[in-house]
Amino acid sequence: MNVIEAVAERWSPRAYEPTPFPDSKLKLIFESGRAAHSCFNEQPWRFIFSKKDAGAARTHLESLLDPGNAFATQAWILGLSLGKKTFTKTGQPNRHNGHDVGSASHAMSLCAWDLGLGMRFMAGYNLEAARKLVPPDYEPYSMFVIGNPQKGLERPPRDRRPLLDRKS
Numbered sequence: 810m811n812v813i814e815a816v817a818e819r820w821s822p823r824a825y826e827p828t829p830f831p832d833s834k835l836k837l838i839f840e841s842g843r844a845a846h847s848c849f850n851e852q853p854w855r856f857i858f859s860k861k862d863a864g865a866a867r868t869h870l871e872s873l874l875d876p877g878n879a880f881a882t883q884a885w886i887l888g889l890s891l892g893k894k895t896f897t898k899t900g901q902p903n904r905h906n907g908h909d910v911g912s913a914s915h916a917m918s919l920c921a922w923d924l925g926l927g928m929r930f931m932a933g934y935n936l937e938a939a940r941k942l943v944p945p946d947y948e949p950y951s952m953f954v955i956g957n958p959q960k961g962l963e964r965p966p967r968d969r970r971p972l973l974d975r976k977s
Contacts, residue, residue: 812919815919815922815923816919818922818964819918819919819922820922820927820964820965820967821918821927821928821929821930822927822929822958822959822962823880823929824880824883824958824959824962825880825881825883825884825885825927825954825956825957825958825959826883826956826957826958826959826960827861827883827884827885827956828885828956828957829860829861829862829885830885830926830956830957834921834924834926835886835955837920837924838917838920838921838924838926838928838955839856839917840920841916841917841919841920842854842856842913842914842916842917842920843913844916845909845912845913845915845916846909846912847905847909847912847913848903848905848906848908848909849896849898851893851896851897851903851906851909852909852913853892853893853894853903853906853909853910854890854891854892854893854906854909854910854913854914855890855891855892855893855943855947856888856889856890856891856953857870857888857889857891857942857943858870858886858887858888858889858953858955859886859887859888860885860886861883861884861885861886861887867887869942870887870888870889870952871887872935872938873889873934873935873938873939873952874931874933874934874935874952875933875934875935877933878931878933878934878952881929881931881952881954883956883959884927884954884955884956885955885956885957886953886954886955886956887952887953887954888952888953888954888955889934889939889942889943889949889951889952889953890910890913890914890930890949890950890951890952890953891910891943891947891948891949891950892906892907892909892910892947892948892950893906893946893947894906894946894947894948895946906948907948907950910950911950914930914950914951914953918930921955925957926955926956926957926958927954927955927956927957927958928953928954928955929953929954930951930952930953931951931952931953931954932951933952934952936949939952
């Protein structure tokens with residue numbers, strides 16, 4: 810699939826099968842994120858994740874979810890994306906870290922889609938509880954799921970705003 814098709818066709822399912830998928834696919838997804846561009850090549854993203862069968866670690870991540878995201882408990886992978894707030898070399902604030910985390914997240918979602926998996930990022934979670942899980946120099950951004958979309962789902966119509974008219 811070419812990039813334009815992948816961007817146009819990718820979607821974020823809200824229902825998942827509780828079935829595993831190969832670790833090799835998971836590795837490819839995270840490798841895609843690792844290859845994303847970032848300010849000064851800082852690569853400030855980090856991802857905490859758990860498989861569905863991971864016991865207490867998974868239960869802890871699930872406890873962060875808002876009720877509206879209960880569907881996420883069914884996905885094989887549940888995680889949290891983070892961004893490092895300062896540059897490693899200088900200690901100065903990295904005001905671009907959120908953009909960079911988003912870049913890595915988008916690359917991961919395109920890879921998941923290309924591998925036949927769904928990936929959805931969610932804002933509905935307990936941010937203060939999530940902050941307690943991470944080092945002080947990191948900011949939680951989104952929770953996410955990766956998994957096998959529930960069988961029989963149909964991609965809803967995509968509603969996008971039109972491009973703005975621009976004059977140079």
